[in-house]
Amino acid sequence: MNFTGLENYILIWVIITGLCLGSFYNVVIFRSLSDESIIYPPSKCPKCGNRLKPWHNIPILSYIFLRGKCAFCKEKISIQYPLVEFLTGLLFGGIFIKFGMSWTTLFGIFWISCLIIMTATDLKEKVVDCNIAIAMGISGLIFSFINSGWIGAKDSLFGALIGIIIIEAVALIGKLFKKGRAMGEADTYVAGAFGAIAGWHDIGLILIYSFIASMLFILPAFWYERYKAKDSLTIFFSALFVFSISLFILFNGVYWTIILLIIAGLLLSYTVIKSMKAEDKKTCLPFVPALSLGFLYFLMFVL
Numbered sequence: 001m002n003f004t005g006l007e008n009y010i011l012i013w014v015i016i017t018g019l020c021l022g023s024f025y026n027v028v029i030f031r032s033l034s035d036e037s038i039i040y041p042p043s044k045c046p047k048c049g050n051r052l053k054p055w056h057n058i059p060i061l062s063y064i065f066l067r068g069k070c071a072f073c074k075e076k077i078s079i080q081y082p083l084v085e086f087l088t089g090l091l092f093g094g095i096f097i098k099f100g101m102s103w104t105t106l107f108g109i110f111w112i113s114c115l116i117i118m119t120a121t122d123l124k125e126k127v128v129d130c131n132i133a134i135a136m137g138i139s140g141l142i143f144s145f146i147n148s149g150w151i152g153a154k155d156s157l158f159g160a161l162i163g164i165i166i167i168e169a170v171a172l173i174g175k176l177f178k179k180g181r182a183m184g185e186a187d188t189y190v191a192g193a194f195g196a197i198a199g200w201h202d203i204g205l206i207l208i209y210s211f212i213a214s215m216l217f218i219l220p221a222f223w224y225e226r227y228k229a230k231d232s233l234t235i236f237f238s239a240l241f242v243f244s245i246s247l248f249i250l251f252n253g254v255y256w257t258i259i260l261l262i263i264a265g266l267l268l269s270y271t272v273i274k275s276m277k278a279e280d281k282k283t284c285l286p287f288v289p290a291l292s293l294g295f296l297y298f299l300m301f302v303l
């Protein structure tokens with residue numbers, strides 16, 4: 001996209017706004033996990049309780065100048081702070097570069113903010129505030145209502161319904177293999193919100209991206225766990241499956257690679273289901289990060 005001087009100027013301000021809001025989201029994330037009010041008390045070091053000076057609160061820069069330690073007691077500052085600031089600034093900038101001066105940029109900034117907060121709390125303590133997802137869903141409905149080039153309110157509502165049904169169906173199937181719910185309740189709200197934003201045409205696509213993204217989280221952890229449990233059969237079938245995928249791609253989907261892929265897939269599924277049934281764990285992996293990645297991919301590269 002060719003930017004004019006004015007647009008470049010706005011881009012810089014959008015990124016700075018993102019950095020500063022990221023700083024605020026850190027407080028929201030921290031306090032939503034500890035049940036404190038968002039505005040009061042003013043930010044202080046969680047260890048020594050000293051109130052931070054304004055120059056200790058400059059996004060990213062303060063962390064670098066303080067070398068990641070509290071200015072008073074030298075307690076290590078969580079990497080979460082600069083990371084959330086950086087990501088918020090980066091994504092705000094990316095949204096503006098992609099959508100320019102538009103409703104999509106304005107709403108996109110809101111959606112990204114919601115996803116950053118929910119992803120962080122889900123990763124940290126598997127806690128997600130469903131109200132944020134609901135706000136996101138309502139914003140999607142408003143967006144489709146005021147943006148005439150978009151999907152329209154009927155598609156938006158229908159999309160929300162489809163998103164909710166898909167995740168509930170997956171949770172139901174997961175129940176067959178695991179004790180307890182396979183998906184968090186918040187996942188359903190978030191998928192509903194995505195449906196309200198993207199409509200029923202695209203919600204399936206977003207959720208497919210999300211499930212692929214979830215593999216990035218699940219597979220390494222799963223393999224490591226199987227490795228520790230000395231479950232050589234699952235490791236072997238996993239390797240066979242990856243090998244089959246490579247052959248499938250390499251030989252452009254010749255029929256024998258498809259057969260090999262199906263056999264390897266069935267063998268792997270069999271051992272995976274068996275090991276899942278043997279496990280007692282009620283906890284599930286955080287899925288909101290994967291949902292967020294799927295949605296971001298759709299927003300930035302598909303739309």
Ligand SMILES: [Zn+2]
Nearest residue numbers: 045048070073
């Ligand atoms: Zn301190």
